[in-house]
Amino acid sequence: MGKYTLPELPYAYDALEPHIDAKTMEIHHTKHHQKYTDTLNGALEKCSSEIQNKDILEILSDLSKVPDDVRGAINFNGGGFDNHRLFWHNMKPNGGGEPGGAVADAINSSFGSFADFKEKFSSTTVVIQGSGWGWLVYNPSTSKVEYKSMPNQTSPRTEGLVPLLGCDVWEHAYYLKYQNKRPDYIAAWWNVVNWDEVNNRLSKAK
Numbered sequence: 001m002g003k004y005t006l007p008e009l010p011y012a013y014d015a016l017e018p019h020i021d022a023k024t025m026e027i028h029h030t031k032h033h034q035k036y037t038d039t040l041n042g043a044l045e046k047c048s049s050e051i052q053n054k055d056i057l058e059i060l061s062d063l064s065k066v067p068d069d070v071r072g073a074i075n076f077n078g079g080g081f082d083n084h085r086l087f088w089h090n091m092k093p094n095g096g097g098e099p100g101g102a103v104a105d106a107i108n109s110s111f112g113s114f115a116d117f118k119e120k121f122s123s124t125t126v127v128i129q130g131s132g133w134g135w136l137v138y139n140p141s142t143s144k145v146e147y148k149s150m151p152n153q154t155s156p157r158t159e160g161l162v163p164l165l166g167c168d169v170w171e172h173a174y175y176l177k178y179q180n181k182r183p184d185y186i187a188a189w190w191n192v193v194n195w196d197e198v199n200n201r202l203s204k205a206k
């Protein structure tokens, strides 16, 4: 048994309908997230016990400590493991709307308004080439929130950024329902954003 196991979803596969369909959620969780988890465990087995004993978040924050021959695998699968466990919890049934609390203030400070943030996040995430993620992140060096798009499964943590809200735009996240219409998927995804969780992450990041 590997170090990491697939985390449970915090809701049923059909809970985000009609915005994200049950079949997509089931395959995404049981096949894709499982694969990142299993492959991460396999890559860690090739590392020294010193690295194996570190938490994956610590490993991702300094990949230079990881041996050359497994660095790519840990970047990809460690990122995939962590990104998806964040993703499941930054969505919820009957979510969406606008954030309150510290997240609202941080977004207004960095982007001008929630509408401007939403427009920037959507339009920049839509045009990610190939597979990747759009993120709202907290930057500890500036104490501000930022938008960041990341390729493939590379975690924002590899750049010292704390992920607050992620939108997975790999085709496996939307193709069954939305086919090539990534903009329609992102527009629907806003309806399931869990702003309470984003506020929790921001308060922990500060």
Ligand code: MN
Residues within 6 Å of the ligand: 028, 032, 084, 168, 170, 172, 173
């Ligand atoms: Mn995914």
